[in-house]
Amino acid sequence: MAGLDRIGPYIIDSPLGEGGMGEVFLAFHEATGRAVALKVPAVGGGSQRASLLKRFAQEARMLSLLDHPGILPIYEVGEFQDRPWFAMKLAEGGTLADRLQETGAQPPRKAAEMLATVASAVQYAHDHGILHRDLKPHNILLDEKGQPMLGDFGLARPARASAELSHTLAVLGTPGYAAPEVSQGRTPSPAADIFSLGAILYHLLAGRPPFKGDSVTQVLELVAHGRAVPLTHYGVPLDLWRICRKSLEPELEDRYASAAALERDLRAWLDGRGVSVRPLSPLVRLSRLIRRNPLVTALILTTAFAIIASLGSMLISMKRVQQADTVQLQADQQVSAEHRHLERLGHVRLLLDSHRAGHRREALDLLQAEWTFRPSELLRSLAIRALAHGDFVTEGPLNEKTGIFAKPQRHRRAFAPASGRSATVGGSHDRELRIMDRSGGTEAVFQLEDSVTALQWNQAGNELAVGCLAKNTYLWKVGDASAVSHVHGRESAAIAFAWHSDQRLIACQTEEGALHLWDLERREDLVMQRCGVPVNHPPRWDAAGAQILWSDVDNNPCRIAVILPAGVRMLRPVGAEGHRESFCTLDLDARLGRVTWVTDEGARLWDLKTGAHRLVIAKYGTEWMGARFLSDGLQSCGWSSGLRSLDGVALSAGRHLAAEGGQAPYVGAVLLDAAAEPPGWLALLERPANRFLLTHPNTTRPVKVLAQKDPFSIALTPDARLAATSSFQERSIQLWSLSSTSPPRHLPVQEAGCNLAFAPDGLTLAVVGRHLVTLWNTSSGQCVLTLAATDPFHMATWSPDGRLLAVQTATRTRLHRVHDGAVIAELPNPSLEPGSRPVALAFDKQESLLGEQREDGSVILWNLNTIQRELLLLGMDWPVNEGR
Known part of the structure; x- marks a missing residue:
C-alpha cells in the first residue's frame, strides 16, 4: 500500500x-x-x-x-x-516479543499471570471452534497497562475448515513454537495450541525460547524429542517447570487436555494450591481440609466419637476398616514414592543433556538421594554418565552487567614465540588465514566461512585456535592443509582463548560474556557458564590449571573452578571414518600410553600423553585390516597389503607406512604377547582356504594350521596353551591344544557366528552370539553361565583381573560381574551428540582401562579404577565379589 x-x-x-x-x-x-x-x-x-x-x-x-x-x-x-x-x-504496549527483548525473563508470578490470561483467550477461541495455530510472543500484544491480548489469527482455521485449506496451512507455523505434529504434516488440534502456550511460558520464564538450534532442522529435531533445558536451571520453581513441561510434551496425549486445564493449574500455583501435575497424597489432602475447616472438622469428630462410644459393638468392625485404610495409605505412599523416583530420574536425564554449569553436581546430588531410596544399576549408570561431564564451580557472585557485550576488535595476527610461526588474517572480509614459519615461508593458506574474531597459539606453537563470527571454532595443526571445524552450537562467536597446560583443553570466551571449556580430544565443549566476562579482560588459567581467572567490568577479580570428566576420555580424530571390520580392531597399551584402532583409512595411533594422533599404517583399497601392539611396536595385516610392522623407535619418531598392494592370502585376526616361548603369536585367517594359520610376529611361515569350516573368529589364551575357533555356519566351538597334535574338542553352542574371548587365566571362554553370551569351563567343557539381553550382542572382553566381563551390544556396553553375571553398570556415550553404535571393545592387558570403538571412528576410554573411586566417594560403589 x-x-x-x-x-x-x-x-x-x-x-x-x-x-x-x-x-x-x-x-x-x-x-x-x-x-x-x-x-x-x-x-x-x-x-x-x-x-x-x-x-x-x-x-x-x-x-x-x-x-x-x-x-x-x-x-x-x-x-x-x-x-x-x-x-x-491499537496495542500501545507493543508485542510480548518486544517486552522480552527489552527486559528478558519475567518474574515467575508475572509470567504465570500473563500466560493464564492468554490461555483463557485460547480456550475461548477453541470453544468457538477456532484454532490459532501460530501462537508466539510476536502475536501477543500488550495494552497500555501491560495486559496481554491475543492477535494475528492469520494462520487460524475453524475446526471444520475445508480439507484443501487445511492441507495448505498444514506446514505453516513458527519453528520452536509449533507442535511437533504440525511440522510432521499432521492435522493440528487444540493440543497444538497448548504446546505453543507452553513454549511461550518457557520464553517468559527463561528469557529465551525452549528450543534453539543452528538450523530449522535442528530446532525441529529438538522439538520432536522435547529437549529443553529444565527451567530449574534458571531458578524457576519446580511446580511451574512441571506445568510448562507438561504443555511441551512431544506426544499429544501427554499434554494438558485443554487450555482451560492449563489455566487452572497456573491459577492454582498462583494461589499456592496443589497443581494437577503433582497430585497431593491422601494424607496431605486430609491435613489441608482440617486446616481450612477446623469447626466443621471438630463437629464431625465429636459426633464420630459419640457414635463410637454408643456403639461399642461396632469396635471390631471399625478396627478392620482402620487397618484397611492404613494399608491403602501405605500403598498410596508407595505409589507416590515411585512417581517421585521416576520423576527425579527424568530430571537427572534432562540435566545431563544440557551440559550447563552446575548440572553435574545437581544430578549427582539427586542420584545420591535416590540411592538411599533404592540402590540400583540404573542409578550407578546415571552417576557414571554424570562423572563423564565437566563442570564449573563459581566462587562468589559473578558481575553480569549488560555493558560487557561490546563488539570485540578483530584479530588480524598472532605470533608463537616457541616455534616462530605466525598467523595473519586478510583477504575479502578478513576470511583468509595464512600460516607462516620462522623464516617467513608460507605453510598453509585457507579460507574461513566468516571474519576471524580470535587467534591463539598453544605453548609449543604447533597448534592454532581460531574463532570467527559464524560461531564456529577451528583448530589448525602443523602439517594440516586447512583448519578443521571443531565446535558447533555456541550462542555467539569466540573472542578469546586460553590454552590449558596439558594442551588438550581450551577456555573460550564468547561475545556474550560466557565461558566454554573446549576439549580438543572430544572436539566439543564440555560445559558452558554465563559469567559476564568483559571483552577487554580475556580469561586465563591459574598456575595449577584448576581455575579460570578474569576481572569483571569493575576490575574485581573473578574465578571459576574447573571440574574435568572423571575416568573417561573421548578420542575423536579428524577425518576418521567408521567402517566396521570383521573382527575387533582396537588395542590398548596403557604402559606406553598408546591406543590403536582401524578405520577405513588404516591403522591409527593415539598418544595419550601428548594427545597427538596420526595414521601410521595406511590401507590398500578397501581391504580388511587388523592391528595389534607388539611388546615394542605395532603389527598389522591386511588382505591386500600383507604383514607390516613398525617398531617402537619408528612409532616414537612418527614414521608412517603408505598403502602398498600385494597378493597376501590372509588377514590378521588377533595378535597378542604370550607368556610362554615364543614371545608372541599371530593368528591369520587364510582365504579362500577354510583354516586359520598360527605364526610368529613379523614372519609369514605357518607354525600351526587350524582347520575350520567357514571360519569366523579365533581366540588364544595368554599362555599360548589353547586356541578356540568358531564358524559362520556351524553351531560349535572347537578347542585346540597348541602343544599337541590331538584333534580339537567341541563345545555345543546355540548360535553360529560367535565372537570369542578367553579369560586372563585361560580357564574360561566367553562365547558371544547374537542373542546369548555363554561362559564355558575349558577343562570340563561345561557351560557355567548364560547372559541374555534385549539388544543383539556384538563382542566381549575381560578385565585384567578376570572379575569383570565387558559385553558390547548394538547400542551400549554393559559391565557384568563374572561370578554371577549380574550387571553392575552400563557405560554411556559421554559425547553431546548421540554418536553411532559401538563396533569394537578391548581391555588393556595390565590396567583396568577399557576402550570402545564406535562407527564414527571415535574411541571412548574408560578408566574403571578411577570411576570406582569416584563412585565410592558417592556411596555408590559396585560390588565385584559379593552378590547384590
Whole structure:
C-alpha cells in the first residue's frame, strides 16, 4: 500500500510492521480521531493471490466473531481497491516479543499471570471452534497497562475448515513454537495450541525460547524429542517447570487436555494450591481440609466419637476398616514414592543433556538421594554418565552487567614465540588465514566461512585456535592443509582463548560474556557458564590449571573452578571414518600410553600423553585390516597389503607406512604377547582356504594350521596353551591344544557366528552370539553361565583381573560381574551428540582401562579404577565379589 495516505475512513500515519499475511499501519479515524491498527493483505499478482485474500478475509471474520478481553478486538471491516481491510484496537504496549527483548525473563508470578490470561483467550477461541495455530510472543500484544491480548489469527482455521485449506496451512507455523505434529504434516488440534502456550511460558520464564538450534532442522529435531533445558536451571520453581513441561510434551496425549486445564493449574500455583501435575497424597489432602475447616472438622469428630462410644459393638468392625485404610495409605505412599523416583530420574536425564554449569553436581546430588531410596544399576549408570561431564564451580557472585557485550576488535595476527610461526588474517572480509614459519615461508593458506574474531597459539606453537563470527571454532595443526571445524552450537562467536597446560583443553570466551571449556580430544565443549566476562579482560588459567581467572567490568577479580570428566576420555580424530571390520580392531597399551584402532583409512595411533594422533599404517583399497601392539611396536595385516610392522623407535619418531598392494592370502585376526616361548603369536585367517594359520610376529611361515569350516573368529589364551575357533555356519566351538597334535574338542553352542574371548587365566571362554553370551569351563567343557539381553550382542572382553566381563551390544556396553553375571553398570556415550553404535571393545592387558570403538571412528576410554573411586566417594560403589 505504498504511497497511500487513506483507506476508507482512516488516515494512514505510519507502518507498524507485518503480521501473518498482512501489513499493519497506524491510522486515525477521520471523524472520531481514534487511533487504530489498520491491517491490509500484502499480496501481489501471483497465482496465490486469491488464496491469500481468502485467508485474510477468514482472519477478519474470525476476529469479528470473538469477544473476549484477552483477544484483540476488531472495530471495522471494509474493502479498498478490491482488497479487504480491517481496523483493530491499537496495542500501545507493543508485542510480548518486544517486552522480552527489552527486559528478558519475567518474574515467575508475572509470567504465570500473563500466560493464564492468554490461555483463557485460547480456550475461548477453541470453544468457538477456532484454532490459532501460530501462537508466539510476536502475536501477543500488550495494552497500555501491560495486559496481554491475543492477535494475528492469520494462520487460524475453524475446526471444520475445508480439507484443501487445511492441507495448505498444514506446514505453516513458527519453528520452536509449533507442535511437533504440525511440522510432521499432521492435522493440528487444540493440543497444538497448548504446546505453543507452553513454549511461550518457557520464553517468559527463561528469557529465551525452549528450543534453539543452528538450523530449522535442528530446532525441529529438538522439538520432536522435547529437549529443553529444565527451567530449574534458571531458578524457576519446580511446580511451574512441571506445568510448562507438561504443555511441551512431544506426544499429544501427554499434554494438558485443554487450555482451560492449563489455566487452572497456573491459577492454582498462583494461589499456592496443589497443581494437577503433582497430585497431593491422601494424607496431605486430609491435613489441608482440617486446616481450612477446623469447626466443621471438630463437629464431625465429636459426633464420630459419640457414635463410637454408643456403639461399642461396632469396635471390631471399625478396627478392620482402620487397618484397611492404613494399608491403602501405605500403598498410596508407595505409589507416590515411585512417581517421585521416576520423576527425579527424568530430571537427572534432562540435566545431563544440557551440559550447563552446575548440572553435574545437581544430578549427582539427586542420584545420591535416590540411592538411599533404592540402590540400583540404573542409578550407578546415571552417576557414571554424570562423572563423564565437566563442570564449573563459581566462587562468589559473578558481575553480569549488560555493558560487557561490546563488539570485540578483530584479530588480524598472532605470533608463537616457541616455534616462530605466525598467523595473519586478510583477504575479502578478513576470511583468509595464512600460516607462516620462522623464516617467513608460507605453510598453509585457507579460507574461513566468516571474519576471524580470535587467534591463539598453544605453548609449543604447533597448534592454532581460531574463532570467527559464524560461531564456529577451528583448530589448525602443523602439517594440516586447512583448519578443521571443531565446535558447533555456541550462542555467539569466540573472542578469546586460553590454552590449558596439558594442551588438550581450551577456555573460550564468547561475545556474550560466557565461558566454554573446549576439549580438543572430544572436539566439543564440555560445559558452558554465563559469567559476564568483559571483552577487554580475556580469561586465563591459574598456575595449577584448576581455575579460570578474569576481572569483571569493575576490575574485581573473578574465578571459576574447573571440574574435568572423571575416568573417561573421548578420542575423536579428524577425518576418521567408521567402517566396521570383521573382527575387533582396537588395542590398548596403557604402559606406553598408546591406543590403536582401524578405520577405513588404516591403522591409527593415539598418544595419550601428548594427545597427538596420526595414521601410521595406511590401507590398500578397501581391504580388511587388523592391528595389534607388539611388546615394542605395532603389527598389522591386511588382505591386500600383507604383514607390516613398525617398531617402537619408528612409532616414537612418527614414521608412517603408505598403502602398498600385494597378493597376501590372509588377514590378521588377533595378535597378542604370550607368556610362554615364543614371545608372541599371530593368528591369520587364510582365504579362500577354510583354516586359520598360527605364526610368529613379523614372519609369514605357518607354525600351526587350524582347520575350520567357514571360519569366523579365533581366540588364544595368554599362555599360548589353547586356541578356540568358531564358524559362520556351524553351531560349535572347537578347542585346540597348541602343544599337541590331538584333534580339537567341541563345545555345543546355540548360535553360529560367535565372537570369542578367553579369560586372563585361560580357564574360561566367553562365547558371544547374537542373542546369548555363554561362559564355558575349558577343562570340563561345561557351560557355567548364560547372559541374555534385549539388544543383539556384538563382542566381549575381560578385565585384567578376570572379575569383570565387558559385553558390547548394538547400542551400549554393559559391565557384568563374572561370578554371577549380574550387571553392575552400563557405560554411556559421554559425547553431546548421540554418536553411532559401538563396533569394537578391548581391555588393556595390565590396567583396568577399557576402550570402545564406535562407527564414527571415535574411541571412548574408560578408566574403571578411577570411576570406582569416584563412585565410592558417592556411596555408590559396585560390588565385584559379593552378590547384590
